[in-house]
Amino acid sequence: MNEEKKKILIATTNEGKFREIKKFLHDLNFDFLSLKDLKNIPEEPEENEPTIEGNAILKAKYYAEETGLISLADDGGIFVDALDGWPGVISARIGKDADDRRKILLEKVKDISEENLGASFKIVSTLYNPNKQELFCAYGERKGKILKEERIGNGFGYDPIFYLEDLGKTYSELTTVEKNSTSHRGIALNRIKYFLTDHFSSKHIVVPVGIIIKEGKILISKRNDPHNPRFHEKWELPGGSMEYGEKLEENVTREILEETGCEVEVVKQLNKIQVVASAGRDFSYQVYLIPFVCKFISNKGGINDTEVVETKFVELDELQDYEFIEKNKQFLKEILPDIKDVVEKNNL
Numbered sequence: 001m002n003e004e005k006k007k008i009l010i011a012t013t014n015e016g017k018f019r020e021i022k023k024f025l026h027d028l029n030f031d032f033l034s035l036k037d038l039k040n041i042p043e044e045p046e047e048n049e050p051t052i053e054g055n056a057i058l059k060a061k062y063y064a065e066e067t068g069l070i071s072l073a074d075d076g077g078i079f080v081d082a083l084d085g086w087p088g089v090i091s092a093r094i095g096k097d098a099d100d101r102r103k104i105l106l107e108k109v110k111d112i113s114e115e116n117l118g119a120s121f122k123i124v125s126t127l128y129n130p131n132k133q134e135l136f137c138a139y140g141e142r143k144g145k146i147l148k149e150e151r152i153g154n155g156f157g158y159d160p161i162f163y164l165e166d167l168g169k170t171y172s173e174l175t176t177v178e179k180n181s182t183s184h185r186g187i188a189l190n191r192i193k194y195f196l197t198d199h200f201s202s203k204h205i206v207v208p209v210g211i212i213i214k215e216g217k218i219l220i221s222k223r224n225d226p227h228n229p230r231f232h233e234k235w236e237l238p239g240g241s242m243e244y245g246e247k248l249e250e251n252v253t254r255e256i257l258e259e260t261g262c263e264v265e266v267v268k269q270l271n272k273i274q275v276v277a278s279a280g281r282d283f284s285y286q287v288y289l290i291p292f293v294c295k296f297i298s299n300k301g302g303i304n305d306t307e308v309v310e311t312k313f314v315e316l317d318e319l320q321d322y323e324f325i326e327k328n329k330q331f332l333k334e335i336l337p338d339i340k341d342v343v344e345k346n347n348l
Helices: 015-025 052-067 088-093 098-109 176-182 184-200 248-260 316-321 328-345
Strands: 006-010 030-034 070-080 118-129 134-146 162-164 204-214 217-223 262-269 274-279 284-299 308-315
Touching: 006 015, 006 052, 015 030, 015 176, 015 184, 052 070, 052 088, 052 118, 052 134, 070 088, 070 098, 070 134, 070 184, 098 134, 118 184, 134 184, 176 184, 204 248, 204 262, 204 328, 217 248, 217 316, 248 262, 248 284, 248 308, 284 328, 308 316, 316 328
Parallel strands: 006 030, 006 070, 204 284
Antiparallel strands: 070 118, 118 134, 134 162, 204 217, 217 308, 262 284, 274 284
16 A cells, blocks of 8 residues: 655645646656635635745644645836836735736736846745744746736736746746746746655655567657756656556566557566666755566557656667766666567567
8 A cells, every 4th residue: 555645735725736737747756736626724824924935934833833834935027127127026915816916016017128027026935843843945947037918828927927938938828838837936846856756755756668679679758857967858768756656567567658648568578677876966865766667558548748758669779869867878778688688588
C-alpha cells in the first residue's frame, strides 16, 4: 500500500492561480489542496505589509497556523516603470475585481507613449511548515510592457495587458505550460519545487526506465525542463522515481503511460544499472537507472507536455546520433547488445 501523501495547502481561492501552481508542482509526491478544498476556510488576513515579501510571509504563516498544514502563499504585483512602480504591492486592491483593476491601470497610462510602458511582474512565493516553524521564500520577476488594449485569453488579473516582447504574446495568450516556463510565478515556483524536493524527497532515487520496442525500433523522449538547461530538450528513456509500496514493473508501466500515453508489457529487466550522481546549486542526488525492455501494445493518449516535448521511435543503431541527458548515451551503448538480444529472442 502506498504511503499517504503529505498535504500542502496552496493558499488561494483563485481557481486559475491554483491550476497553474498545481500543474507546475503536480509531479511531486504531495496532495495539493486549495482553500476551497477545506471544510472550514479561515477568514482572509489583512494584507497590511508594505512589501510583497511581507504579505507573502504573513499569509503563509497565517494559513499554516490556522490549518496545521504546510502552506504555500504568494504576493505579487505589476510594477509600471513610468508610474514609479505603481500599483506594485497594492495591485490586487486598487479595484473591486480584476476587470476593474485593469481599467484603472489603463486609465492611468492612457497618456503615456507605448515605448515608455515598460513594466515588471514581481512575486514572492513563501512556504511555511508550522510543525518545524520553517520558512522559505522564493522571488520571481518577469519584464514586459503594458498594452493599452486587452488580449483576452486563458489568463487572469493583469494577464491580458502584460505583453512579453520576446515571445510576442501577453500572459493571457500563453498556455499554462508556456506560462509556467517563463513567468515570474514559474521562476519562483521552480525554486519552491527544489526546496520541496530537497527537504521531502529521497536523495537516492530509483528510476525504472522503459526500453519500449515497436517493430524493432526504440521509443525515446525529449524532456521538457526549461528551468534546467542541462536537461531541457535532451533525449532520454521514459521513466520516473518510485513511489512507496510500488513494484518496479508497476512503476515503469505507470510512468510510461503518464509520460508518453503508451501502454506497454514488460518483457525483461536487464542486469545492468546506471548510477548517476548530480550536484546542483539547490540540491544534490543520486539516481539509479534500472532498464526494462518493454513491448509496445497501444497508444492510449498523448504525451504529458509538462514533462515531454516530443517522442519518436528510432532504429537501435541510430541511438548514438541523438543528444541524451548526461551519461545516458554511454549507458545505452553499453546495454545495446543486451537490448538487441531480447528483441531478437522475443520477436519484438
